[in-house]
């Protein structure tokens with residue numbers, strides 16, 4: 001079976017067909033610039049030592065330092081890290097951030113570690129990758145099973161290593177260490193700005209359209225909350241165990257509060273008669289807008305034909321497989337791709353880095369205004385490009401990004417093709 005990276009790379013070839021771009025540029029972007037795999041030796045609480053495999057990939061830095069999160073998960077491998085770094089390269093270009101793409105990961109089940117072990121593992125990661133990352137080289141951030149606390153340990157370790165405070169080396173930090181206001185809701189908010197900006201063209205409207213959101217985590221919650229506040233009917237939400245659905249709608253804050261108190265969605269207050277269903281059933285439930293906002297590979301070949309929504313907004317990374325994507329396109333479903341839909345997160349991470357470098361911090365209104373000023377025009381450009389070229393929005397997003405990356409590669413001169 002083709003690796004995840006081999007599949008992801010097909011997007012590059014497909015986008016290149018719509019551009020007058022030098023073959024060397026496509027060749028250069030077909031491979032990561034640098035990867036590093038290490039074994040971290042970490043002391044456990046019982047005094048024993050354990051090895052954890054750790055990875056980092058700087059996929060392409062033609063447009064600036066590489067940027068991307070660090071994932072802690074038992075399935076992490078170099079193929080996945082390279083794929084995520086490839087996606088970050090294109091996502092940063094979609095949002096026109098002066099960044100290339102990177103990603104990192106540790107093969108670990110965090111549930112099996114104490115907090116102290118997690119801290120030693122995170123510090124070991126930074127010691128091992130201290131010369132690979134850097135505020136002007138490669139800037140990590142949180143990803144699955146890493147958070148602000150982990151970033152706090154990491155920035156502390158990096159600063160001790162270089163001998164001065166270096167907040168700009170990592171984003172997604174706690175506010176007390178130079179984190180940005182407005183980061184928490186940035187990804188959901190970015191998707192909300194794009195949706196509302198294009199709603200007429202997408203055939204959506206507050207007061208009329210029904211929205212199903214898979215997930216109730218950070219991204220799903222903020223998106224659902226903002227849409228509900230504007231009059232959209234949120235008729236489905238879910239967690240890892242299942243989904244709650246009510247065609248009359250629900251208040252995401254009330255559902256989240258119920259989940260926080262009871263640990264479950266069952267029994268959450270809704271406007272009409274709620275029923276529970278599986279996550280698989282949720283994806284094919286009646287709605288106008290379907291928003292996978294939990295994890296990858298959710299809309300697959302087997303269920304794509306049954307999707308009822310006319311628009312899919314990919315807030316999760318890679319929620320639609322390529323085979324499912326083809327089916328949705330044939331059905332006439334508009335898919336707003338992840339590299340546009342969830343780019344709000346990395347955009348506010350960029351704002352955090354800018355504020356760290358300037359040593360001057362913005363209010364939340366400024367962060368949100370600037371986020372809107374990026375998400376709306378980039379969404380509009382990609383929508384227009386798709387319409388003008390008669391291609392789907394995912395291909396259009398890749399074309400739009402590749403055009404920017406290609407120009408940067410060319411501007412560096414041919415030396416960079418060969419010398420890397």
Ligand code: NAD
Pocket residue numbers: 187214215216217218219220238239240241279293294295296315316317342343345346
């Ligand atoms: P999170 O951990 O806060 O929430 C994840 C949600 O997924 C939870 O509601 C959880 O219950 C649900 N879930 C877990 N397993 C599931 C399953 N098997 N089926 C259905 N739902 C399941 O994570 P998040 O930060 O909200 O991220 C969600 C997605 O968005 C991920 O794909 C992530 O890569 C992507 N993303 C996040 C950000 C960000 O800023 N947080 C930025 C870009 C992309």
